Amino acid sequence: MIKINMFSQADKVGGQGVGSAYDELIGAMKKYGQKDFDMTINSLKKSDITHYHTINPRYYLLSFFKNKRGVGVGSVHFVPETLNGSLRIPKPFKKIFDWYLISFYKRMDGLVVVNPEFVNEVVKLGISKEKVTYIPNFVSSKEFYEMNDDEKKRFRQKLGIKPDKFVVLGVGQIQKRKGFDDFVKLAKQNPDIQFIWAGGFSFGKITDGYDSYKKIYDNPPANMLFTGIIKRKELASYYNIANLFLLPSYSELFPMSILEALNCNTPIMLRNLDLYVDILGDSYLAEKDVTEMDQNLKYYSKHEDELKEFNKKSRKWANLYSEESIYNRWKEYYISLLNK
Incomplete structure (x- = not known):
């Protein structure tokens, strides 16, 4: 059984898609992955894979402890350009944040984007295309369905x-x-x-x-x-x-x-x-x-x-984009990272 740890603080900010995407994946892992994965959340226990869903500075520091964190996976929810028109950040701080964001992504062994068009955007940041994988978002049909x-x-x-x-x-x-x-x-x-x-x-x-x-x-x-x-x-x-x-x-x-x-x-x-x-x-x-x-x-x-x-x-x-089919793509992805 693969030990996988999820790091995220996405739920601390309501009304944003990052948190929703994270919640859906956690739900699918619990529903379909109990035989394949021993999943922990925001844990410091040793793991085979650590999946970083948000870019908190604490997670950046933890990524240096490879022996304990295992293979590092990062979810790419944005690049510097996509913040334009979203947040009002003074230019000096924006430059620092952009450097930090790119540095965080480069720390990862693998990056996942939710749109195939975005693979090239990540490559433009100086990251090898071999590191970037496309896996789409999904939502649970149990929560989102047509009512009578x-x-x-x-x-x-x-x-x-x-x-x-x-x-x-x-x-x-x-x-x-x-x-x-x-x-x-x-x-x-x-x-x-x-x-x-x-x-x-x-x-x-x-x-x-x-x-x-x-x-x-x-x-x-x-x-x-x-x-x-x-x-x-x-x-x-x-x-x-x-x-x-x-x-x-x-x-x-x-x-x-x-x-x-x-x-x-x-x-x-x-x-x-x-x-x-x-x-x-x-x-x-x-x-x-x-x-x-x-x-x-x-x-x-x-x-x-x-x-x-x-x-x-x-x-x-x-x-x-059914829950089970996208979960299977995640399962294959996690296993392939370990095999590499």
């Missing part, structure tokens, strides 16, 4: 939303990188549509654009609802009452929110980014910019039946 009509109706009633109201849902941290400005603009341009943003300021005042976004958060358009940071198990209800999930991000890897929407059989609209093509195929509406988003929101809110084809595609693509 009565359940959807009750939740709409709870929120005070009429049964025939067209609902557009956005999920994630309130950040410029997430295309939040466009989401608000679309809400203002479509007063007859109900917009909901599930998420908040996970990193508080250091969020890029915090001051202006907090004003919107405190005084939203009449047709826009903010849930704030909520527990993941509550999110499924929001996906289920949404007629459309909209994520107008400018930069992403493989958002957990997209997988959650797929599992709940919710049609998806995204900004037309190259990184989505390989991982999502034809399962979503790809829009060039906010103008196209606005045009199609107006159209589909009046022709909702035409979104049903995307319901079918959501089911197909959700099956590709």
Whole structure:
């Protein structure tokens, strides 16, 4: 049996995808890996493999004790460029942080990215391509699934939303990188549509654009609802009452929110980014910019039946990222590292 230790502090910051991805993997390891792995979490016991899910300085120091930590694996959730439009970090500190991040990744024996397009981004940091492996995110179908009509109706009633109201849902941290400005603009341009943003300021005042976004958060358009940071198990209800999930991000890897929407059989609209093509195929509406988003929101809110084809595609693509199949990829990966 392989001894594997997971190091993570992701759960200390709510409402972020890093924590969600970590929780899903831990859940799958407990469910399917009990015969293959002796898993510990944030333990200092000797292990064959140590998987670092976050880049805490303490973990960086622990990575030097190879005899006790074994093979080092790092999850790549971001590179220096992806922090632009997310956090407000003064330039001198940003340079130090960028150096630290790259140094942390170089300490690892293997790195895992959640999008195949991102392999080359990691290589650009001076890391050998042989060290980088692609394993996608996944979500549990037990927590994220399509509810029945009565359940959807009750939740709409709870929120005070009429049964025939067209609902557009956005999920994630309130950040410029997430295309939040466009989401608000679309809400203002479509007063007859109900917009909901599930998420908040996970990193508080250091969020890029915090001051202006907090004003919107405190005084939203009449047709826009903010849930704030909520527990993941509550999110499924929001996906289920949404007629459309909209994520107008400018930069992403493989958002957990997209997988959650797929599992709940919710049609998806995204900004037309190259990184989505390989991982999502034809399962979503790809829009060039906010103008196209606005045009199609107006159209589909009046022709909702035409979104049903995307319901079918959501089911197909959700099956590709099932919990058990992705766990098996992790199992093969961990074993291959030891064999090397």
